[in-house]
Amino acid sequence: MQSTSLKQAKSLASALTPEQMKFWADHDYILIPSFFSKADVEKMRGWVEDIAKWPLAEGKYLNYFEMIDGKPYISRTENFLPYHPEFKALIESSGIFEIVETILGEPVVLFKEKINYKYPGTGEYPPHQDVHAFETSPLAFQPYHRNVTIFLDDATIENGCMELGWGYEKNKVLGRFPTGAIYEEEVQKLDWRPLPCPAGSLFVFDMFWPHRSAVNNSPDPRRSIFMTFNGISKGDLRAAHYADRASGKAKSREIKSNLVVQTNLPKAAS
């Protein structure tokens, strides 16, 4: 049910300008500031705060908690769009699908999505590539997925904006720990540059981009939505992916070692 309703097969008229296409071809990313209006950002912030309070549920959306000094802090909610029709409608009508279709040259499906809450004191991400996060997928380690991030708050150095590791080799999977975190020797070879961007921005990036982000040291949240797409010709793997994630024995990688899925928190989070 959820996978078919989260795809759009529309016309393939270009949703990007020639300049944006060239930037993508040169850099494998595009940042589009003010993609969403202030009103839509405000609306999404409200929905995200509502979702952060959703009760734990089996077989639906998935809440993840960061354990800090033995206490759980909500870090992420995965697979939330099927359970929030207004949010889903806004995303589906936003033009994001069309942008990824333009980049991939075919209609796309939404493989997965998550909210990263990045509340104060949380949200550190070690250097990693998203390409190897999905071992359940036959598309893992291959250049078929594309990521899109919506920033709902200004991303700044203080609140741990994303940092990109420039100088990586296209379509190369870097040496990494079993968690997916890149080996220090590989990290050192890259030129890490922060990517501050305003609330409402859309950041589209290739899955091989090495990236990391520091803990949020500001007093305010730095919320974002991460969506991963693939071309329809590669199949619709969403249901299989979330079945694996909900199994409690997920084979897909988790780069944050202090992250705990809801089912491991019988009482603490209720």
Ligand SMILES: O=C(O)CCC(=O)C(=O)O
């Ligand atoms: O939200 C952030 O600061 C970075 C998140 C990230 O790298 C990820 O979810 O893969």
